[in-house]
Amino acid sequence: MEVQPKINDASFRFVETNDVEAEKIDSPKYSYWQSVWRTFGRNKVAIFFLILMLVIILMSFIQPMFSGYDPMNAEKINDLSARYIEPNSEHWFGTDANGQSLFDATWSGAKTSISITVLATLITTVIGVIVGAFWGMSQKIDVFMLEVYNIFGNIPTLLIIMVLAYSLGNGFWNLLFAMTLTSWIFTAYFIRVQVMIMRDREYNLASRTLGTPANRMIFKNILPYLTSIITTDVSRILPGFIATETFLSFIGVGLSADIVSLGGLIQKYSTNIASQPYLFWIPVSVLALISVSLYIVGQALADATDPKNHI
Template sequence: MKTEQMNEFIFVETNSLASEKIDTPKYSYWRSVMRKFFSNKVAIFMLILMLAVLLMSFIQPLFSGYKFMDVKDINDFTKRYNPPSAKFWFGTDANGMSLFDAVWAGAKTSISISVIATLITTVIGVVVGAIWGTSKAIDRFMLEIYNIISNVPTLLIVIVLSYTFGSGFWNLIFAMCVTSWLSVAYFIRVQVMIIRDREYNLASKTLGTPTLRMIFRNILPYLISIIVTDVSRALPSFISYETFLSFLGVGLSSDVPSLGRLIAKYTNNMSNYPYLFWIPVTVLALVSVSLYIVGQTLADAADPRTHI
């Protein structure tokens, strides 16, 4: 009986070369980022919502032919103040214009301003901040500039510049970006100073690596998650700036629709026709919240320490 049982077993030969081989899946940074991001169901929902809003904002105005100052239907009482229905999804205003067309045209303007302003401030801020953090020669000079400007409220600077240069799309972006990049640069400077004297950077510097090469090859890639976090905060912030300035009547021209201008325009209709006010407010909230949550989740996913 024991002999029969022994025959069922086979001695396995050992392979010294195979035993020393480390067989692990190949690590891919961006694949790990995507896997981490898409494991968050809330982020996926917000991403779908954000993409839907972006598509509607940039595609729908191409076919609607909406004009913010158009009053051709103001005397057609059958088109004025229609509540949301199958014909007019978001209803109509006092001019007989579709609020559905107005909201997406306004969202396109607000999102465009936010994206362009964020891109400009991030690029300038990251580059200047990285050089600022690695160069002790310009640190004191830049620090004094930052201390002076940071004591003045950013919103006050934007309002003054908007009044000075007049209304307009690019004038508003310039007013937003002229000092906003400095706070980004200071934030990056602090992060760079934390990691600039680590062993691998000191070794690279000892070997004669140029400073700019070390910044773009050794330091900035390490700060990807931090930069994405800053971007996720900047996008909703610039939308809020535009909304507030439009509510005050400065920034954009009177014939340019934006979510802020729509909210300001329909504030007086809150009691009689509340849909005119609350629908633009809801779209603004959806845009801001979805951008922030997607950005924060992407920032967490971009952190290599979360890749397990």
């Protein structure tokens, strides 16, 4: 007869079953937006340009509140001692032919340029994303909108803006209307293509079969997955609009003489590029910093909002 070995009861310990502990998941919690900022924070170059961009924006909107800069003010034009003072500790950016501070003029111009750019981008993106989403979901809308896109897509956007600006007259809101009247259609077409790719995936087909309304599918099933794509498009639109505003102001279209912008300053002081170069190059440098900062920060955010980069 085989002898069974004795089991030492002291070597074993019974563990009680705990239903609450059994339901806990050992994997760490995942937060999409926390991962976005964590990924963005690893890009030191983007952080630097983000800080630089915030400083420029704060200066552009706070400094003009205290300077009281008026581009039509020429009370110092006969004061020769105040004219063409090169940058120094008192006049950081120097003065122009009217004895006005270029420091005040630059930040007032930056405020106008940034305001137009941000508002135009916001209007274009909101309208473009919404129209593009429904455009990509509906075949009936697709037939009509493709014809509209073919019409405006073959006309240079800058030409449309210039014609509208001349027709409506100079002014901040007139220029904003001219810049956004047709620009949204290109964003809408871009979103339409992305939505058409997403709408035929299995979970969307199942959702449609179960009778889910199109608007719920768009805002719940599709657009959240296009966050990084929309951010990428915004990072492209922002520098494009500020370049358009600068060009139009440079050729004297869009804004009236009493509204200063960076493009207007560059045009105004372009004749001083040889004699007083600081008048020309300082607004150009501020414009370049704004454009580069917007692009780099936008691209870094686009990469950070892509879940595939969340490691």
